[in-house]
Amino acid sequence: MNSMTSDGYITADGRQIGGKLMELKNITLRFGGVVAIKDISFDIRQGEIRAIIGPNGAGKSSMLNVVSGFYHPQDGEVWFKGSRRQPMKPHQVAGHGVARTFQNIALFDGMSVLDNIMTGRLNKMKAGFLSQAIWWGKAEREENENRAVVEQIIDFLEIQNIRKTPVGRLPYGLKKRVELARALAAEPQLLLLDEPMAGMNVEEKEDMSRFILDVNDEFGTTICLIEHDMGVVMDLSDRVVVMDYGRKIGDGTPDEVRNNQQVIDAYLGVAHD
Amino acid sequence: MLYREAGDFKTSYRDDSQTFPIKLERWGYYAVVAVAFGIVPFVINDYWASAVLVPFLIYAIAAIGLNVLTGYAGQVSLGTGGFMAVGAYAVYKLMTAFPDVSLLIHVVLAGAITAVVGVLFGLPSLRIKGFYLAVATLAAQFFLVWLFNKVPWFYNYSASGQITAPTRTFMEQAISGPAASASAKYLVCLVFAFLVAWMARNLTRGSIGRRWMAIRDMDIAAEIIGVNPLTAKLSAFAVSSFFIGIAGALLFSVYLGAAEVGEAFGINKSFLVLFMIIIGGLGSIFGSFAGAAFLVLLPVLLKNLLVGNLGWPTDLAAHIELMIVGALIVTFLIVEPHGLARLWSLTKEKLRLWPFPH
Structure with a gap:
């Protein structure tokens, strides 16, 4: 079990994690009548690898878009580097030290x-x-x-x-x-990766995992990623947020999440009576 | 065997990012520039200037202008003819209002005026894309032509509704009007074409060019990495219109000498320049020259062949010529949709390996 303090903690592999880089407080995001994210709070700490997981349609990508500043939540506050972030245009986000990759590759062909x-x-x-x-x-x-x-x-x-x-x-x-x-070329403080391993074979996944760890290690970049490959997520990340139907159902180290009954229910299904 | 990267080592990023990284190519470029500036002006005659070289250079400028907008920034425009008309009428008004100022300065100013008009008509691009934007620029085309026809102030209340370029000199040589010599016209157009191509290349290789291309290839990703679509698109419209305005000003003052807006700057002009960049290659400065050369030279060549060599009647030749040019364009687009520039770069790739197959 990690010792959690207000200004950081030590990970299972002995890395020192710093204070809060980003904090999301009671985020709610609606598209018309559809509630994509309902009252979610969590934080991302300096230097950690933070994963967001959840079944399809859980609102992970929407969450990442809120973190990146692309979507503006109707309720809730986003705190970044110690100050509350005001709504801004998409092109202003990069200037604030957030860079991202996309689920479907968005390169300039x-x-x-x-x-x-x-x-x-x-x-x-x-x-x-x-x-x-x-x-x-x-x-x-x-x-x-x-x-x-x-x-x-x-x-x-x-x-x-x-x-x-x-x-x-x-x-x-x-x-x-x-x-x-x-994304790295922008020298971001917070790097967001939307399904970095999607559609890759085992070898490519191993390469990519190594690069993500190296980036975190060498540049000290804080990373927040969405990924479906549970093996990868559990190996890479320091803490995991689990979402289902727009709500947060789990948050903690990979081990804590793995043993969380709500998470198991969301992934394996549960009998309704 | 000469076209090789091997042995041509680059030891700085400056060397590595130059326009012509391969030695043979670099020398070829120097040779072309030397011939164009040093030899052609002395041997050029009236026929070559008025039928081939001057229109080629002017259309190359217009094609570079449209290529900046459509090829690099991805904003389709059918307003080229209208913007050329703005350049032409601007230079006409400037020439007649300030007869003592050099025509060369007027041409640049006409480009600047066209840039302002271009930005104005580029505003819809912030909301609409693709075909819809093309239709919006088509509105610019028709509106501008209508405006120059309708408001007599633009053509100085002349009875015919035409504008006529007065004679202007540069270093005691007439460069516009009936007295201008072939080599003077050619040199003026060459200097402008050279400068425009050089500026366009510089702009497209740097951060502004990357902003344009990012918007062209994927606008959402471009925004996320920090490209402001407003400034990127409007700067593309401004630069593009600046070049097109210069082309229009030169077309009127140096080449045509007299112009009537509907005839000289109609929708046909817009399509002609668009064909040039499609055939030449979108997103390529070389392609702009190649496309302009193709569409200016081909009719001349065919006319010489059909009328001169085969002795056909002129009207028949003129119709056949249209059909052949049309057929060639269609064939071209099927065989090489990316234009002459791609053909050229494929040739270069093959040449790097030649004569070995791998």
Whole structure:
């Protein structure tokens, strides 16, 4: 059992987890008459790998969209880095240190791998219009500086050999990796992964798991992920939120969740009488 | 055997991201520029200037403009003719109002005015996409042509409703009007085409270009990584209209000399430039040149072949020419829907390995 304190805890494998990076308080999200998320509260702590699981249609992706700031919940508060987050436009989210990948790959098919990852750094590129038009001064300088950062990520994820390949030509597993690279290029404090292993074979899953752990370990990035592969979730994550029909039915370490009667009922079904 | 990356090592990111990374290609580019600036102006005659090179360069500018908007930013536009008309009428008003200022400055200003108009008509793109946007820009096309026909102020109350370019000089050489020499016209258009292509390339390789392409390929993902769709789309409209305005200004002042809006800048122009970028290749500067060359040169070639060599009557040749060009476009789109630019890059990929099969 972990010793939980207000400013962090030690994980089963001995990593120190910090204070609250994000806290969601009593979130309710409705689409017209449909209640997608009902009164959910949980927190994401500095440096941890947090998983959200649940059966299909439980509201996991909606939850991730609330965390990323893409959806604005009707009720509840989102606290990020110690202050309450105001509703904002989708394109402003990235500037606040949140990056994400998508359930269905959302890469830019017409661009090369390198260009795709460079788009992750758009928020850091401030060169003016004229400087870019004549490619002089700041535009060229910042292009090369950001390229250097992107090359580190390319090394890290071992995709050097495909950096100039158009993304449309890549196999599925590599596309997922490029998408992770693009999210990492923004140097996020909180990285959201929507089903990073969906549709992968065992080997690709192992690779991706290793990369997720490495990212967390080397960059200290806080990660929140949705995943259906229970083996992966239980191995990777420090704490797990379980959702069903828009409600939270469990929250805790993988072991606690695994033995939670409500969670077992949600996954295996329960006799109604 | 010469077209190789091997041995051509790049030791900086600057070298690695240059426009022509392969030595042979780089030298080829230098050679083309040298010939275009250093040799052609001395050997050009009136026929080559007015039938081939000047319209090719002007349409290449327009094609680059539309390619920025449609090929890079993914916003379909059928308003090219209308925006070219804005450039033409702007330069006409500027030329007649400020006769002492150089025409070259007027052309740039006309581009800037067109950019403002383009942004205005680009506003619907924030709400609508695809075919619906195409229809919205079609409205721009018809409205602008109607406006320039209807308001006499734009054509300085001339009796014919036409606008006529007065003679303007640059360094004592006439560059517009009837006195302009073939090489002067050619050089003016060449300088603008060169600068526009160079600027377009710079813009599309950097962060602005990536914003445009991100919006084109997947707008929701683009927003999530921090691209503001408002500025991305409107900047694409502005840059695109700026280039198209320059093309329209040059077409009127340097090439045509006199123009009537419905005839010179009608919907046909919009389609012509759109065909150019589709045939040349969407999202490619080279493709813009290739497409413009294809659609300007092909009719000239066919006319020379049918009338000159085979001795057919001109009217018959003109009709056959239309049919052949049409058939070629259809064939082209079936065989290589990504245009001449893709064909060119496939050739280059093959060349890298040639003569070895693997």
